[in-house]
Amino acid sequence: MSILIDQTKRVIVQGITGREGMARAELMKNYGTRVVGGVTPGKGGQEVIGLPVYDTVQEAWEELGPIDVSVLFIPAPLVKNAAMEAIEAGVSLLVIVPDRVPIYDVLAIAALARERGAEFVGPNTLGLLSPDKAVLGMMGGRASSARQWFIRGPVGITSRSGGITSSMAYYLAQQGIGATTLVHVGGDAVVGMPHPKVVRLFEHDPETRAVVMFGEIGTSQEEQVAELIDRGEFTKPLVAFIGGKAAKSGTRFSHAGAIVEGNRGTHAGKVGALREVGAHVVDSFSELPFRTKEVLQDQGIL
Amino acid sequence: MARLHEFQGKQLLAQHKIPVPRGRQAATPEEARIIAADIGGPVMVKMQAWVTGRAGMGGIKMAGDPDEAAAAAAGMLGRRVKNFTVEWVLVEEQIQIAREFYAGIIVDDVSQSPLMIFSSVGGTGIEEIALQHPDKVAKTTIDVVRGLQEYQARDLARRAGVERDLMNPMATMLVRLWETARDADARAAEINPLVLTSKGTLMAADCRVTVDDYAVFRHPEFGIEIAREMDRPPTELERIAYAVEAGDYRGTFFFLQMEEDFRRGDRVVGFHGAGGGGSMMSMDALLGRGYKLANFVDTSGNPPASKVYRAARIILSQPGLDGYFGSGSGVASQEQFYSARGLVKAFLEEPLMVPAVIRLGGNAEDQAVEILEWANGSVPAPVEGYKKDHSSDFCAERLDALIRAYTPPARQPVGRGPLPAERPYTFETVTGGTVTLDHALCAACTSKVCIRSCARNILSLDENGLPVLNVSREEAKKGRCVECLGCDIDCYFLGNRGGYVSLPIEGLDAFRSRANIG
Numbered sequence: 001m002s003i004l005i006d007q008t009k010r011v012i013v014q015g016i017t018g019r020e021g022m023a024r025a026e027l028m029k030n031y032g033t034r035v036v037g038g039v040t041p042g043k044g045g046q047e048v049i050g051l052p053v054y055d056t057v058q059e060a061w062e063e064l065g066p067i068d069v070s071v072l073f074i075p076a077p078l079v080k081n082a083a084m085e086a087i088e089a090g091v092s093l094l095v096i097v098p099d100r101v102p103i104y105d106v107l108a109i110a111a112l113a114r115e116r117g118a119e120f121v122g123p124n125t126l127g128l129l130s131p132d133k134a135v136l137g138m139m140g141g142r143a144s145s146a147r148q149w150f151i152r153g154p155v156g157i158t159s160r161s162g163g164i165t166s167s168m169a170y171y172l173a174q175q176g177i178g179a180t181t182l183v184h185v186g187g188d189a190v191v192g193m194p195h196p197k198v199v200r201l202f203e204h205d206p207e208t209r210a211v212v213m214f215g216e217i218g219t220s221q222e223e224q225v226a227e228l229i230d231r232g233e234f235t236k237p238l239v240a241f242i243g244g245k246a247a248k249s250g251t252r253f254s255h256a257g258a259i260v261e262g263n264r265g266t267h268a269g270k271v272g273a274l275r276e277v278g279a280h281v282v283d284s285f286s287e288l289p290f291r292t293k294e295v296l297q298d299q300g301i302l
Numbered sequence: 303m304a305r306l307h308e309f310q311g312k313q314l315l316a317q318h319k320i321p322v323p324r325g326r327q328a329a330t331p332e333e334a335r336i337i338a339a340d341i342g343g344p345v346m347v348k349m350q351a352w353v354t355g356r357a358g359m360g361g362i363k364m365a366g367d368p369d370e371a372a373a374a375a376a377g378m379l380g381r382r383v384k385n386f387t388v389e390w391v392l393v394e395e396q397i398q399i400a401r402e403f404y405a406g407i408i409v410d411d412v413s414q415s416p417l418m419i420f421s422s423v424g425g426t427g428i429e430e431i432a433l434q435h436p437d438k439v440a441k442t443t444i445d446v447v448r449g450l451q452e453y454q455a456r457d458l459a460r461r462a463g464v465e466r467d468l469m470n471p472m473a474t475m476l477v478r479l480w481e482t483a484r485d486a487d488a489r490a491a492e493i494n495p496l497v498l499t500s501k502g503t504l505m506a507a508d509c510r511v512t513v514d515d516y517a518v519f520r521h522p523e524f525g526i527e528i529a530r531e532m533d534r535p536p537t538e539l540e541r542i543a544y545a546v547e548a549g550d551y552r553g554t555f556f557f558l559q560m561e562e563d564f565r566r567g568d569r570v571v572g573f574h575g576a577g578g579g580g581s582m583m584s585m586d587a588l589l590g591r592g593y594k595l596a597n598f599v600d601t602s603g604n605p606p607a608s609k610v611y612r613a614a615r616i617i618l619s620q621p622g623l624d625g626y627f628g629s630g631s632g633v634a635s636q637e638q639f640y641s642a643r644g645l646v647k648a649f650l651e652e653p654l655m656v657p658a659v660i661r662l663g664g665n666a667e668d669q670a671v672e673i674l675e676w677a678n679g680s681v682p683a684p685v686e687g688y689k690k691d692h693s694s695d696f697c698a699e700r701l702d703a704l705i706r707a708y709t710p711p712a713r714q715p716v717g718r719g720p721l722p723a724e725r726p727y728t729f730e731t732v733t734g735g736t737v738t739l740d741h742a743l744c745a746a747c748t749s750k751v752c753i754r755s756c757a758r759n760i761l762s763l764d765e766n767g768l769p770v771l772n773v774s775r776e777e778a779k780k781g782r783c784v785e786c787l788g789c790d791i792d793c794y795f796l797g798n799r800g801g802y803v804s805l806p807i808e809g810l811d812a813f814r815s816r817a818n819i820g
Contacts (some may be wrong), residue, residue, distance in 0.1 A: 019552070019781070020604065075551065076516065099554055099603060102517035103409055104487055107446040110414040126635060138604065141635035141665035149633060161579020163602065163631020166664075170633040170690060187578055189489075190411050214579060219411045243582045285583055286693055 002130035002181040003156070003201040003208070004093060004121075005033075009068040009134065012060055012091075013038040014082050016048050020097075020138075021073035025049055028071070030143035033134040036064050057089040071095040071127070071136050079123065080105035087118045095136045096122035096192070106190050113192065120192030126162030126184040131169075139182065140166060153178020154301050155292065156202035158195050159214035160185055160221070161243065168212060168288065175289040177296065180208045189219060196224040203234050209301045210237040212292055215274075217244035217267050226273035237299055238279040239292045242270045304513045304526045307350040309392045311511040315493070318482040320475060321505045325394025334375035337393040338368040347374040350390040351383045352534075354427070359383070364396065386534040397505060402495035403464075404428055405476055407444075407483040409490070409514075415443040416483065418450060420476065422463045424495035438463050450480035468498070475504050486524075487517035530558070537562070539616060542809045546612045550733050552784075553605025553636075555613050558598045565622045566710075570594045571701070572617040572656075576602045576630030576641070580694070584629035584661075587698035596620045604636040608733060608785035608805050610644030615807055618652050621819050625705045626658035629697050633690045634664030640757075642673035642687070643787040647803075650718040650794070654681040655711075657704035661697045663690025676795045682711050718794075720802050729771055732781045735805040737789060741768045743800030751796040755788030769801075 011028070015021040016038025026049045029035045037052045037060050044055035054060040061067055070086040072079060072094060079101045083094055087109070094113075101123040113120055121128060127137015131150040139162075140146025149170045157172075157179050159165040165184040172179065183198045185191050195213060202208040211234075215222040222242065228234040245267045274281050282291050296302040306314070309327040316322050324341055327350065328334040338345045349361030356362050361378060365371035371393055381388045402424035410417035421431050421439045432439050440461035444450045455473035464472050475496065483491035493506045513521060518529035528536045528544045536544065543557035564570040571588055573595045575581025581600050588595060597620065601613045617626065628645065642662055649658065654677070662670040667689040674687035684704055688697050724742035731737060739752070745768060752769050753761050760782050762772040769789070773782050785803065793801035 019784070077519070100516040102487060102520070103489060103514045104446065104484065104517065107409065107414060107416065111445065111447050114414075138635050141637065145635075145665045159579070161577060161631065163577030163634055164579035166635055167580065167631045167633040167690075190409060190414055192414075194411070216579065216582075221411070224412065243579050245586065286695065 001205050001207045002133060003198075003205050004181060004183070005069065005128055005130050005136050006133040007032050007034060009034060010064070010066065011035045011069040011071060011136065012057070012064075012067050013071050013073060014040075014057070014086065015073035016040055016051065016053060017043045017046065018073055022048055024071070024073060024138055025051065027141065027143055028135055031135045031140070031146055032132070033136065036067070057086045057091065061089050067091050069093045069095065069136060071097065073097055076100040076102070080108055083109045083120065084112050087112050087116050092118050094118065094120035094192070095125065095127055096120055096186075097125060097127065097137050099124045099187070101188070103188075103190055106188065110190070110192060121183065122186040122188075122191060124188045125186035125191070126165060128181060128183045130181045131179055137184075139184065149173065150182065151178035153180070154207065154209035154296065155179045156198075156205065156208040156211045157182040158185060158198040158202075158211065159183070160187065160195075160216040161214055162187070164214045164243070168214060171289045172212065172292060175293050177289065177292060177302070180205060185221070194219070194224070195221040196228055199225050199228060199234050199238075203236060208236065210239065210292070210296060210299070212288065213238060213240040215240055215242040215270055217242070217270070218265055220265060222270040223273045226277050226279065229277040229279065237295050238274070239288065239295055240274055240279055240281050241285050241288050242267055242281065243285075304515055304518055304524070304529050305352050306511045306513065306524060307390060308348065308509060309350060309390065310524065311491075311509040312392075312506060314482050314486055314511060315479075315506050315509060318478045318485070320478050320482065320493070321503055323394040323397050323505065323507065325392060327390045327392050328375055329379070329390055331372040331376040331379065334391060334393050335368040335372035338365060338371035341393070341395050344396045345371050345393050346396055347371055347378065348392040348394070349378040349381070349383075349388055350392055351386060351388050353383055384534065397497065397507065398500035399495075399497045399507070400500045401498040403472075403497070404431060404492075404494045405479055405496050406492035406494065407480060407488065407490065410443065413443045415446060416480070417441055417443050418458060418476065418480065420458050420462050424497070428492075428494070444480060449484065450477050452477055471504055486511060487514045487520060488512060489514045530556075538809075538813055539619060542807060542813060543613070543616050545808055546609070546616070550606070550609055553603040553609055554600060555605060555609050556598070556600040557613065557616060559596065559620070560598060561594050561596050564594070564596070566624060568594070568622065569624055570596045570622060571625040571627050572596050572620060572623045574599045574601070574613065574617055574626065574628040576600065576628075576634060580629070580631030584627070584694040584698070587629075587694045588627055588701075591698055591702050593702075596623055601641065602630065602634075602636070605641070606785045607640040607644040607647075607787040608731070608735060608803075610641045611647045611787070611805055612807050614645050614648030615651070615810060618648060618654070619810060619814055619817070619819055621817055623656050625656050625701050626654070627698065627701050628658070628660035628662070629694045630661070632661065632663040632694070634662070636664065637666045638662040638664050638670035639666045639673055640786055642670040643791040646673055646677045646791055647787055649677045649681050649685065652681070653715055653717040654683045654685065655714055657683050657701060657708050658685045659688070659697050659701040659704065660685070661688040661692060661694065663688070663692075673791065682715060683708060720804055727768070727770060729775045729783070730779045731783050731785050731803070732779060733785065733805065735785060735803055737783065737803050738801070739769055739789065740800040743798045744768050747798035747800060749797045751792045752789035752801055755786070755792040757784050757786035757788060758782055761789065
C-alpha cells in the first residue's frame, strides 16, 4: 500500500489553465495519476490536455462525481479562497503547491479543514508521490524521470525540503531501497501535514516498514515525532538527517517563539530529542542511504 | 519576517486604541528638539534599531529638556549597530511606571493557530520570565475565525495572577493586541513591558511587531522595502535582486548578501543554490573547506532561464569573488537545461573570470551539463558541470581544486553583448526583454536550431526559411515566450549567432559602474 495517494484517487487541478497548472496536470497524468478535470473560474467549458475545465469546484463535483484530491496551482494571494472552496465542496485532500501564501490564510484553511475533516499538504510543497502509482504536484518532473528515479519498496519518506525529497528517494533507490510514498510536507512555518502527521499515516500503512525523514531547524515537527516514538505511537524504525547545522541561529526565532517551544527548533535540540528515543540520526546526508540499508538489514526487512 | 520599528508598532497599537506614550519619531536632532518641546517636560529618546539591550549600549536616554533631547538624538542617529545605520529615534514622554506586564502573540505551528502569551511579570525577556515565574505565565490559542473574545482574555489574565480590579481593563488591552496583530498580518506582536502607570492607565511602553513576509503586499502603509527576514536594511544589490523577484512570479529567486568588503584571495565564493534543503548542505560543503559565502541565492520552483540569468548576473556583480558555486538538492524536478542556459548566458556576458562548478542534477541533466560545458573556451575561467550522481561535497572539492590552480588573465576581455543587427526581427518578452533575430545571419544558418530549441514552439520558418513568430507579438509578450533562451544560447553555440535576448536588470548597470565592475 501507500499513503494519501495511489492510482485510484480521483484528482482535479485548480488553476489548470495556467502555465504550471497545465504542464503539471499533463505530467501527473502521464505518470498514472487519475486526473479527471480542472477548475479555473471564468474558463469553464474549455478543454485542457483532454480534460474538462469548470468554473467552480462544486460544478466539477456535480459533473464528474466525487473528487478525492485537488492540487492547487494558484497565485498565492488567491489560495485561501480556492482551498476553502475545495474543502467546502467535499474534497478531502488538498495539495497546495504555491509558495508565499500569507500565514493567516493558512490558519483559516487549517481551521476549516479541521471542521470538515479534510487534510492539506503544503503550502510551498513539491507534492507527493507513490512510486509506480501516482504523483501529486511537481515531484519528479517528467514521468520518464520519475519512473527511473523512484522505485517501490518498504520505506516511507517525509521531508521538509522538496529537492531533498526526490534526492533521498533516488539515493535510496541506488542502494536498492524503494519507497511506499514520498511526502514533501512543505517549507513554510505552518503546514497542513507536518512530519508527525505523515509519520502516523506511515505507522498504519502495513507496507511501510521504516521511515526516512529529512528535518530542518525551526518549528517543532521533529520534536513532535520524537514524542510520538516516546509514547509508543510510532513504532517503526526511523532514520533521519537534520539540515541547517551551519545556519546562523537567532534571526529565525522570535523571543516569543522560544517560550512555547523551549529548546525546540534548534539543530542540537532536534538531534538530541530523536536520538534519545532511539531514532537513527545520521550526521551527514551521504550516510543516509547506507544507514537506512543497515537498519533495514538488521530488522530483517531487506 | 519583516520587522517594524518600535515607533511604527506603537502607531499601530495606537490605531487600535492601546494607549502609548505621547511622542513621535525624529530623523534629525533638530526634529528631536521640536518634538521634546511639543511634549514639554522630561522625555525619553530611544534609538530605533532591531537589537536587544538598547539601554546597555546607550540607545535609551532620558532628557530633561529639548536641548538634552537633541544632544541624545545626535549621539544615536547615524550610529552603526550590527551592519545597520540608525536612521530614527523615538522621542516620547516619560511615564511613571507602577507595574509591568508582558503580552505577546505568535503564530504557533503545532496548534496551527495564533497563540497569546500573557504574564503578570514584564520587562525582561519572556523566556526568563517563564523560567523564573512559571506560575505568572498563561497561554491560550486563538480561533483565527472568531478571534480572541473578552472572556478568554479575562481568564488568561486571571490564570496569570492579575487581580480582580485590573482583569477587565487588561482583557480589553489583550483583545486590542489581538486585533492589532491580525490587522497587521503579524507573525509576532509583543508588548513588553505593558505597564500600569502611576496614574492607573495601562500603556504599551515598548513593542515589537514582525509582519508576515508573505502578507506584506497587503500592507503598503508599512513601507517595507523587502519582505525578507533581515536584521538590517537591504543592500543596493538586494534591492536590485528583489525587484527582479517582484517582477516575475515564475519560480523563486532569493538573494541575500552575507559578506561585504572582500577581495580576490579572501576565499569568498558566489553561491547559487536551488531549493532550501540542498542549498544548506551545499553551503556546508563549502564552509567546511574554509570558504566564505558572499551571498545566499536560491533559484528554484521551476524558474525560467531568464530569472536564473538575472540571478547569476547579480551574483557576479559582487567584486572580489574567487569562485562560483551552483549546487542544489541534486535530483531536481525542474528541467535543468533552462538553468544551464541562464548561467551560460551570464558567464558569456561577464565574461566569467572565476572558476565555476555547477551541479545541475535532475530532469534533463545530460542536456544541462552539455550546455554548461559549451562555455569552456568562450570565457577566461573553467566551468565544470555535474549531475545527480556527484555529491555537493565532491563538487565543493572540485571548485577548491580549480580555484587553487587558476590564474586569471591580466586583463578582462570584453563580454558578449548585443550586436548591431543588419536585418533585425524583434519582439518583446514578458519581463521587459527583447528578442532580436538577425535575419541576415539567419539566412546563412543551416542549423535552424532556434526552431527546435524553442520551449513553446512559437518560432517557425517563414517562406524564406527565416525564423519568425507563429503567434502575435502581443501573445509573445504576454508570456507565450517563456524566455527559455533557446534562440540565444543554443543559437550561439550551434547556430549562426544571429539570436540575442536582451534582459534588462533595473539598476544593475548603474551599480556596476559605480562599483567599477566589468
